[in-house]
Amino acid sequence: MIDIKSKQKLIDLLYETGAITFPKSKNPDSLPYEIKLQYLTSQPKVLTFAAKLLWSEFKNEIFDLIAGPHTDIPLATTMSLEYNWPMIFIRKEKKQYGMGKLIEGNYKTDQKVVVIDDEISDPANTLQVLGRLEGSGLNIVGVYVLIDRGLGNLEIIRDKGYNCETLINLNDIFIHLFETEKISPDQLTQAKNYFKTKKISSYL
Amino acid sequence: MNIFDSKMKEKMILDLHEVHIIDFGKFKLKSGILSPYYIDLRLLVTFPHLLELVAEVLWEKIRLKPFDLIAGIPYAALPMSTAISIRYGRPMIFLRKEKKDYGKGKMIEGIYHKGQHVVIIDDVISDGASKFETIKPIEEVGLEVSQIIVLLDRGQGGPQTVRSKGYDCTAITNMEEVLEVLYKHGRINYEQLTECQKFIIKTSSNTEANNNKNLPKQKRAVK
Numbered sequence: 001m002i003d004i005k006s007k008q009k010l011i012d013l014l015y016e017t018g019a020i021t022f023p024k025s026k027n028p029d030s031l032p033y034e035i036k037l038q039y040l041t042s043q044p045k046v047l048t049f050a051a052k053l054l055w056s057e058f059k060n061e062i063f064d065l066i067a068g069p070h071t072d073i074p075l076a077t078t079m080s081l082e083y084n085w086p087m088i089f090i091r092k093e094k095k096q097y098g099m100g101k102l103i104e105g106n107y108k109t110d111q112k113v114v115v116i117d118d119e120i121s122d123p124a125n126t127l128q129v130l131g132r133l134e135g136s137g138l139n140i141v142g143v144y145v146l147i148d149r150g151l152g153n154l155e156i157i158r159d160k161g162y163n164c165e166t167l168i169n170l171n172d173i174f175i176h177l178f179e180t181e182k183i184s185p186d187q188l189t190q191a192k193n194y195f196k197t198k199k200i201s202s203y204l
Numbered sequence: 205m206n207i208f209d210s211k212m213k214e215k216m217i218l219d220l221h222e223v224h225i226i227d228f229g230k231f232k233l234k235s236g237i238l239s240p241y242y243i244d245l246r247l248l249v250t251f252p253h254l255l256e257l258v259a260e261v262l263w264e265k266i267r268l269k270p271f272d273l274i275a276g277i278p279y280a281a282l283p284m285s286t287a288i289s290i291r292y293g294r295p296m297i298f299l300r301k302e303k304k305d306y307g308k309g310k311m312i313e314g315i316y317h318k319g320q321h322v323v324i325i326d327d328v329i330s331d332g333a334s335k336f337e338t339i340k341p342i343e344e345v346g347l348e349v350s351q352i353i354v355l356l357d358r359g360q361g362g363p364q365t366v367r368s369k370g371y372d373c374t375a376i377t378n379m380e381e382v383l384e385v386l387y388k389h390g391r392i393n394y395e396q397l398t399e400c401q402k403f404i405i406k407t408s409s410n411t412e413a414n415n416n417k418n419l420p421k422q423k424r425a426v427k
Binding site: 038077089105107 | 278295314
């Protein structure tokens, strides 16, 4: 388990980087908060910090490889380099030529894999990735993500029988930024209300 | 290139062969023809130590010219760019494989500002055509391509083609040099060497470019 101070530091870093923003706009249609984890690659130190923190979530598990979907190559590579641990990645689609493979890197049947993702934005994609890994004879130890947006996506993965954990969730972010006075009470209320409507629509 | 750099490069080539990233046999290429060797730099991710070494070799070249951002290209080059970014603390942007089908699809991810100078890092270069597909979206958002650094030149005139359009393009090594190093260390035999060399000559469309190469001439390697 990660200590609360490290999580708060990560939230601070993400906020300072601009990966988490609370745009002050008069436009009622604008989002009260935005999370752009793609910005992590522009801040190698923050990326490294996030990678180390996420690693400590599963370091006690037994696993041979870490795996990232193609969009998470930077995060998974950072972990791989930091801990000298072999990595594989999953292509978007199979090549039409040459050594057509869905999974890139060296692996053997029955190896144990930890799957890394910055977030689960589409559970169907994640399940496809897990299916491809299992279809190639690999065993899934768990899926570990940086941020859970609270829309029930992690639960969908868990319902299929996978271990699925997040480093931080939206509530951690809202509360910490409010307590450190980075966002106002109004912004907090707006963000929470917006989150509720989003959560409801995700169930429709 | 100093002695230390060339030693490092030689070790890199030997290690790439050791783990079968550079492999010999019969391989069907995109064009349908059979190749006596195959290079799959996507395998690098399973060998973090070697990825680190590749990043170091690339960095020795990259650092010589000022730049603001590193551009990562999926798939094989993205881990290399990431390794350089985190090892040397330089911000990275990366190109998406395809534009998202929905919403405000962005081709380039990360933080960047108009006018910043970008160094593009790629794993291999063939005839150079695909490099322009990489350059285009970078220039379209107002960034300037400061240089293009490729790990391996396949010997089909790629760097010359890219340079002819006014870009600074360098390959760290090429197939001739790879073969020479592997032969020198007894990793491949004479038949393999000549078979690969013949294949390179046969597949290189640009003979003029071949003559202009600054690295080992075929004669030296055949000795």
